[in-house]
Amino acid sequence: MHAIGIDIGGTKIAGALVDEFGSILKSDRVPTPAGDPRLIEDAVVAMVQGLSAGQQVAAVGVAAAGFIDAAQSTVYYAPNINWRNEPFRAKLEARLDLPVVIENDANAAGWAEFRYGAGRLYSDMVTLTIGTGVGGAIVSRDRLLRGGFGVGAELGHLRVVPDGLPCGCGAHGCIEQYGSGRALLRMANEYADAGGIGQTLAEVRAQRGELRGEDVAELIVAGDGGALAALRQLGHWLGQASASLSAVLDPQVFVFGGGVASAGELLLEPIRSAYLDHLPARGFHPEPKFLVAELVNDAGVVGAADLARLSTGQE
Structure with a gap:
């Protein structure tokens, strides 16, 4: 089935018909008509109707950035x-003859990695998505950890620097300000x-008027010393945060996604190094894998599709 x-993002809404093996x-x-909730609802309904035409569909999963309640029903804040x-x-189910599940976008992406991607061989996984900000997902004993109110695993807001840089969440020193x-x-x-x-880096900035993310990415691939030093600094903070997460969650694997993770081993190496430097009881604590x-x-x-299907009991 x-x-x-x-997947509702700030600029686009993506949708897919997905089978039980995770294939699109x-x-x-x-x-995304981001300023008008009714237009978003209309767009999602139209997309579901188009994708489901002539198909046997068990359920619809909707992923969006924000706080989702534990019942996977209400978006507290986006x-x-x-x-x-x-x-x-409730609004979607009133217009679609299908059960609907609402999920945080980072949770949905992490679940996909656990089921069909880099985390598929493990029961306990932490995913960190390194994009404009830092998203997170936690799987413990084969279950997605959402917390008592449904808004757990906001790993980007783990504080790594007391009284550090101000964050959009209102706190200071979050890993999002050092690892994104x-x-x-x-x-x-x-x-x-x-x-x-x-x-x-200075020369490229002078030519373009500003540095862009793609400029830094190209210089990393080219082996530029400054760009690689910035990436190592980023990896240091992510490794330190991973060590703190490991002390609490004891995952078997850390999976890093998002655009910055395309650097592969150039990012993972400083993450591993900083992780070991900050790991409690180093030498006696089993070491997890670090994967991209x-x-x-996708x-x-x-x-989102897999979580919706599983919610109906369609294994």
């Missing part, structure tokens, strides 16, 4: 969409300001 996964059979994508205590599942794509760009600019190994996510841009729709 197939399921439909919908049909897909669709439209711009940072990029005008949702506040939005009963989104935005943080990497800030670090690259700092190396450009300092000269020395940052000279090429495999499903990339993780959100695949994970």
